[in-house]
Amino acid sequence: MKPKILLFLLIIPIVLSANIKLQEHPRLLLTHADVQDIKQNLNDAPLFFASYKMVKDEIDDILNLSMDVPMPKDAGGGYTHERHKQNYKEMMNAGALYQISGEEKYAIFVREMLKKYAEMYPGLPLHPVTRSNYRGKIFWQGLNESVWLVYAAQAYDCIYDFLTIEEREYIENRLFYPIAEFLTKDNLSTFNRIHNHGTWAVVAVGMIGYAMGNKDLIDKSLYGFYKNGQGGYLAQINQLFSPDGYFTEGPYYQRYALHPFITFARTIDNNQPELDIFGYKDGVLLKAVASQLQLADSNGLFFYLNDALEKTWHSEELVYALDIAYSKNPDGYKSFLSIAKEQDRVILTGDGMKVARAINNKEDNTFRSRSVLLKDGAKGDEGAVAILRAENEDETTVVFKYTSHGLSHGHFDKLSISFYDQGNNILQDYGAVRFLNIEQKNGGHYLPENDSFAKQTVAHNTIVIDKQSHYNGDINISENFSPKHLFFIQKENMVAAAAEDSTAYLGIKLNRKVAIVEDSNFECPVLIDIFTVSGKSEHTLDLPFYFKGQLIGANFTYKRHLDSQQVFGDENGYQHLWLEAEGKSDLPVSSLTFLNGNRFYSLTTNVTPETELFLTRIGANDPNFNLRNDQMYMLRDHNKSERTYVTILEPHGEFNPIKEYTVSSYPKIKNIEIVDNKRDSSTLILNLTSGGSVKIEIGNRKDSM
Amino acid sequence: MKPKILLFLLIIPIVLSANIKLQEHPRLLLTHADVQDIKQNLNDAPLFFASYKMVKDEIDDILNLSMDVPMPKDAGGGYTHERHKQNYKEMMNAGALYQISGEEKYAIFVREMLKKYAEMYPGLPLHPVTRSNYRGKIFWQGLNESVWLVYAAQAYDCIYDFLTIEEREYIENRLFYPIAEFLTKDNLSTFNRIHNHGTWAVVAVGMIGYAMGNKDLIDKSLYGFYKNGQGGYLAQINQLFSPDGYFTEGPYYQRYALHPFITFARTIDNNQPELDIFGYKDGVLLKAVASQLQLADSNGLFFYLNDALEKTWHSEELVYALDIAYSKNPDGYKSFLSIAKEQDRVILTGDGMKVARAINNKEDNTFRSRSVLLKDGAKGDEGAVAILRAENEDETTVVFKYTSHGLSHGHFDKLSISFYDQGNNILQDYGAVRFLNIEQKNGGHYLPENDSFAKQTVAHNTIVIDKQSHYNGDINISENFSPKHLFFIQKENMVAAAAEDSTAYLGIKLNRKVAIVEDSNFECPVLIDIFTVSGKSEHTLDLPFYFKGQLIGANFTYKRHLDSQQVFGDENGYQHLWLEAEGKSDLPVSSLTFLNGNRFYSLTTNVTPETELFLTRIGANDPNFNLRNDQMYMLRDHNKSERTYVTILEPHGEFNPIKEYTVSSYPKIKNIEIVDNKRDSSTLILNLTSGGSVKIEIGNRKDSM
Incomplete structure (x- = not known):
């Protein structure tokens, strides 16, 4: 594989020279401009409104319960594992609700939860379950730790302006920097590894880098720990996707990888459009979304190639992937709308809004599988x-x-x-x-x-x-x-x-x-x-x-x-x-x-x-x-x-x-x-x-x- | 079981004394009066019209093919078996189409097919497949022979007035009387046996008896070969159904039995209303339809009790049973209409017409299973x-x-x-x-x-x-x-x-x-x-x-x-x-x-x-x-x-x-x-x-x- 890495090194310097001029908050998947647009057009997009309402009802119920950030203990399926997974989803959703509704209760929820994590994190040893070679602290697998950060970064981004400087410092210094350090330095081999664990790690670090406005983390994320392109997001794209948009691990993991790849691409595109990330490698990320849909049977169930379990078009990753891909190429991907209708929800961002409006305007074509x-x-x-x-x-x-x-x-x-x-x-x-x-x-x-x-x-x-x-x-x-x-x-x-x-x-x-x-x-x-x-x-x-x-x-x-x-x-x-x-x-x-x-x-x-x-x-x-x-x-x-x-x-x-x-x-x-x-x-x-x-x-x- | 037979003997004489005054043709499931009603109201009953259209399209296609009445040879699943099954369905449907549309081509189809059977039947030995103790001639099982006759009787009834006297004699003497003889005399033990083979046999003989206007066959059918109530339709009802309408063989065979029981009840009711057959044994036949619907899971799949295979509410027998039962008790069985809607078809008789009209008038309630x-x-x-x-x-x-x-x-x-x-x-x-x-x-x-x-x-x-x-x-x-x-x-x-x-x-x-x-x-x-x-x-x-x-x-x-x-x-x-x-x-x-x-x-x-x-x-x-x-x-x-x-x-x-x-x-x-x-x-x-x-x-x- 060595020769390939050299090849892509040639591309890197051009990118490295770009300056980063970050947007105001929020700026990751959901942007400040999106929020204004959403508020104005909520009534023209019933599917967006329904998705928003679903999330709102869920979080409103949760606000009545007591918050739990338990000491990590269990492996997958166990209470603490599932609780921490639930927590990051709730934080992200509450963040989006705060932006869209303007109601402070949601921001307070996110703030309080992040503070609990910040309180706990510095004292955490490696997770007690020793089943993985890549252990996390909150989770038994470092992989889940990255996923946690991808969600938490979005939550933090949404309430950034709501927090005081002291609160930000508390959370960043006790929680986000330590996690970023854990994922980069402490687990360097994974961070620089071309593999889905590596993908999630670089994306997590990149997301929190953009959220906090830290160029060092963003650069590590894009170009690898040593910022030389031997690792990092671009190297992951280069090596993991074929020019046809096939992900080398097969459709089950392609689906899983699409989430960090596409969401981070959207984040980069929102903040550094000059990188033309969706055009990168001849638009391979969008091709990957299109190829993913072909890698499924007539029920939308992805083919069982390699290590694969039951996953369908309805999986959350595909909601992200379709909404963002459609929004980047609405003329080419009208047929994605028919699947988005089946998914019956959109993501709570500007991309989700575009999909919902297009569906409302009946712009969809029927998706057809083909050879x-x-x-x-x-x-x-x-x-x-x-x-x-x-x-x-x-x-x-x-x-x-x-x-x-x-x-x-x-x-x-x-x-x-x-x-x-x-x-x-x-x-x-x-x-x-x-x-x-x-x-x-x-x-x-x-x-x-x-x-x-x-x-x-x-x-x-x-x-x-x-x-x-x-x-x-x-x-x-x-x-x-x-x-x-x-x-x-x-x-x-x-x-x-x-x-x-x-x-x-x-x-x-x-x-x-x-x-x-x-x-x-x-x-x-x-x-x-x-x-x-x-x-x-x-x-x-x-x-x-x-x-x-x-x-x-x-x-x-x-x-x-x-x-x-x-x-x-x-x-x-x-x-x-x-x-x-x-x-x-x-x-x-x-x-x-x-x-x-x-x-x-x-x-x-x-x-x-x-x-x-x-x-x-x-x-x-x-x-x-x-x-x-x-x-x-x-x-x-x-x-x-x-x-x-x-x-x-x-x-x-x-x-x-x-x-x-x-x-x-x-x-x-x-x-x-x-x-x-x-x-x-x-x-x-x-x-x-x-x-x-x-x-x-x-x-x-x-x-x- | 002996004591029970004696019990029911007591009921019989009252019934035996009744005179039979038969209606004009058709007079079995579909009556002359039904036909007039159907012709007038076809437009108010879209489900009837759709069912009629479906049957008409099917038979119109078949009229273009060459007719085959092959020499019996195969067991279930084999060509001649399936062909003869197909033939009786086509005859029955063509008969109904002739009545409803008035187009002679349907009557001709039935006539020609019946003539082919009449030509073949007298020379038929027992079926060459020897797997059953109760062999037929057209089919390897006598059971299928009875079913054939139930359908063929309806076809014959529908074209009775279309035939010349000579044609009737040819068909009756070479086909229907010999089959009736085969089912009654040649297979006496089955004919008088309280069992689903017996049910089909008595019903088949009764249907052709009503169609031909033969009181001897009707009486044998109702009261057993010796007309003493020890066998026959009424004895079958008495002994096979519990007062709650449970059929002793279980739901799979209850479904199967409902077809002859209900269709013959309708035929009797059309010709001898004085027998009040639907009120017989405290209305047990209608109770049996209602209980059958409870004997199913939430998908309408009948419980696998005793010898049972996959059968659902959508089985043809249930279309007959629901349409006829509803028609006899429209106020009590409004919820049957919701299942009839799922069945998406009705039978081509006055009862089917009633169901279709009631559905069109939105008279249905949702069916609910209960303990x-x-x-x-x-x-x-x-x-x-x-x-x-x-x-x-x-x-x-x-x-x-x-x-x-x-x-x-x-x-x-x-x-x-x-x-x-x-x-x-x-x-x-x-x-x-x-x-x-x-x-x-x-x-x-x-x-x-x-x-x-x-x-x-x-x-x-x-x-x-x-x-x-x-x-x-x-x-x-x-x-x-x-x-x-x-x-x-x-x-x-x-x-x-x-x-x-x-x-x-x-x-x-x-x-x-x-x-x-x-x-x-x-x-x-x-x-x-x-x-x-x-x-x-x-x-x-x-x-x-x-x-x-x-x-x-x-x-x-x-x-x-x-x-x-x-x-x-x-x-x-x-x-x-x-x-x-x-x-x-x-x-x-x-x-x-x-x-x-x-x-x-x-x-x-x-x-x-x-x-x-x-x-x-x-x-x-x-x-x-x-x-x-x-x-x-x-x-x-x-x-x-x-x-x-x-x-x-x-x-x-x-x-x-x-x-x-x-x-x-x-x-x-x-x-x-x-x-x-x-x-x-x-x-x-x-x-x-x-x-x-x-x-x-x-x-x-x-x-x-």
Whole structure:
């Protein structure tokens, strides 16, 4: 990664030379000018008014309760943890209410709470919970400490002019400077680290820097502790976002990162418009907001790539991101308004006001998901996520991931796929093993099975060779490599992508071509998956499919283990799978049918009589029931140096228990012929049970790239 | 059961003496008078018009296709099965369209199809699929043959006047009389059997009897093959419905039965109003419609009692039932209109017209579920289903089942409970093991695991003694007994029911009191479950809870089987459970917490250090993956002659992954004291982790009965 840092150093001096002329208070996300505008236009923006009213009602209730700033004690999910989280939200909201309503009770609330924190903070040791390598003082994780400061800085900014000089000094000297010192000097390696912990730290320090008008903190925030651009906000943007606006940790953390990235960009833009931060790196921050919306299923649920949990368009970060992005580019992002309407609230700033007024003026377009290639890597040359969508009502979607590792939250999942249809996840990526904020589950932190299962290659819909994870599961090796993007094409009736990798397994080349094809022989768009393995020596090849649904039938016989069940393997994630059943097929293709929602799905793959077919279930070696007990279907071939798996995932038929009918519960494909299979093109013939056949050609030199 | 039949014989002669003066055609569900009314008022009833339009569009499309009346071959889900089902629906709809529109093309369609059937039928052998004891000719089950006739009779009735005498004779002599003969004489035991197969058979014969004006068939239909009241429609009503309108097979089959019962009642009422069929047995048919609506969760999904699959208020049978019931009692059933609106369609008869007009006139009230006791048995003395509901937004509901066996679809589930909250099933009754109409799954028929697992006692949330099912799993014994109802009380903040049984296990008395209690110490209404076993000798007691959700934590240590897993038992359903983990508790109560939706649930039960605590999962000995792999938690005590289990199911807290907070993930109950426990009253003290305590008194002599 070194060369990249040097590259961006070249940009820095220009920026460093700029003078900072700060605005009057408030000046962070909500500005003095915004406040005047909001007061005048509240009646033309019902959604803003409703959002304001919601926050006001909540805070008015809270003003009647006694304030609690407890001595830090608990991990995530515990009382003190949740209380301090609540506190920073309440402070920020009360600050905004003070500005908008002018009522002093809100400012007093913020002042009193900040004073309590200021009273406590200097005496605080490191948090007693020692679970994190990056401990905070108020929280068990330094990360939460940064988040606290991002909110508290906004609260402070809003009441700055309300405080006496003595009060400001008390709060700044006992609270804000010590926290800033803690986040910068005491945790220097995190502060300068290119990672979401680093992002939050630089943004927190920058926000309080702007709030207090401290150029030193602002510069550290923008350019790193040594102000040389090797760390800091700009370096984070440079390295964490690809030119397409893909965040290297994946959509779950992209969403999380958008909050500090976008809110701080807005703060910088309000105070140093000359930096043109939203235009920085070809406008990558706004692109990141747009790409985030594509990284979701038809319910707005973000794809489960890398360490991911349930998050949607409705997450608070997206309210910030959409409001600010729309406000910066209202002509380009009219469709964001339709999502803002679904979110049913706006942020209490000038940007939220613009969104609310635009909605009131019916300026919105409907947001549409589309097929998109999002390249990974600071320069866009470290693989990609290809999202292939059929343009149908069911929003049939394949997510094909061949990105770089994705930092500490990355999985060993090169060339893996997941599949969505009718708003349901049909082939799943497990995501993370974690129950956020649930104390009983390791304090809400990642669980051991996240490393031992979810990150392993066998936990993904991609080939595993010799039962080893990619790069032998070593992140230090993995983070140096990424697959090579081959093509992304969109034609009538087809969208396809391909990638190859020769680094995940030594001496083995993996080539995967994935397409969604619409053909009149099939009721629904089908997924075509051509996975070619070429090696010099012989290996065991495992191809897992984590299908979701009730198993309905198979065209091969299998034997289920009836009264005793064993683990499927010893390590690399296999130790978390129960072997439920095994079989082989006499036919040229194996076919497995399952039911999800009211639709059948069949996975049909070319096999030989030696191909072993397994049905497994997640859940072995899981002493605390941390895993979901989902099923997996696997094809295994032994002693292969070359093998091309062609799998068709065919959605078909309908099961209607209410109206009591079933149609087309069997797949249509009888055989798969590989006519031609090159690096960047393949031709197949699918023979149908009806007697007909379909010729499929994926990729070719002319269309490629 | 013999004594009951004698009782009802006394009623019959009065009815038999009545003369039949039939109306002009059509005269079944849709009458000549209805047609005139519909034609005049189509514009005042948008929902009727929309329903008519939907059917018309569908049939207009079909008129362009070639008609197929294939030689019967397939079981449920297969082509010929589904085609014949489709045919009868199309005929009925085309018949109604002919009447309403007057367009002859619809009549011609029905005529041609009936002629094709008439051509084929006399040559048909029994259906080649031999899976049923009651085989049809067009269908593999005689049941479907009856259903076919119910629809075809209506189609025929609608085009009767359009046909020439020769055409009528051809169709009647080659088709309808032979089918009627097949259903009556050839399958006499079913025709006279008190069971849903019998219901459909008598109704089918009655409908075609009215359509053809054949008094012999009508009388056989009403009074049984020998016209003596030992079989037939009236006997079916007498014996299958309790005075509260509970159908002895349970809600899934009650829904199914409502269709023939209600539609035939409407037909009788249209032609022999003097029978006052809707007033028969104190208006039990209308009561059955009303009770059916109470037998559903807050999504309108019918409770999974006995052999049950997914069915809702939207099922076609309910469209018929609500429209006809409303029309017979518009003042009493205004709230049915709100459900009819959700159904978004009406039947194409005068009753549908009334509903549509009432909706257009905004005469609807909102339907509300409530706590209700539905006694079982022809005389209401064979146990009951008690549905206990908290009057909260979450519609917290306990279903407590202590009915009679419920004929061939009954389960060995005496005194079992299930629990619903926030529209989710929290403690489940498995229902049936069957995939309706899916050919791969045994032709859509019941699967072997339905008998070996789903019907067994251990598949239910009730006590199992010595690992045996109730009555040793023998329906011939079970059907002679039912539990004794003790009380059903509704007070402020509490609704409770109790029952006892001393027949399911020889020499053992089971007493269960179930309550939903609202108390300010708990955020949500809690389920209180007091289950007392008293025997003369020592036994092994198993108390299973089929909880649904992710296991979060327990207050006891358990050891999970990590790399090898064994079956939990050998027979009586135990052979279908994997033993996942086992533990014991040092504390006076065991507590297990799981997450369902965004809410935590804890099951807290009084235990001794010897009580064994098991976590099991359904799925062993299931060679074809027919079962759902759901979890079960079980308490087991050995060598007990007396034991009272008090279990509190406490919903608590909130897990919000989108907004990233968790509150109250631990249960509040620390200890349970049984202060007093009599047959019809119990007093408990619940000690809370907060230090406080709650006294709970359930039942007392004054309130009881």
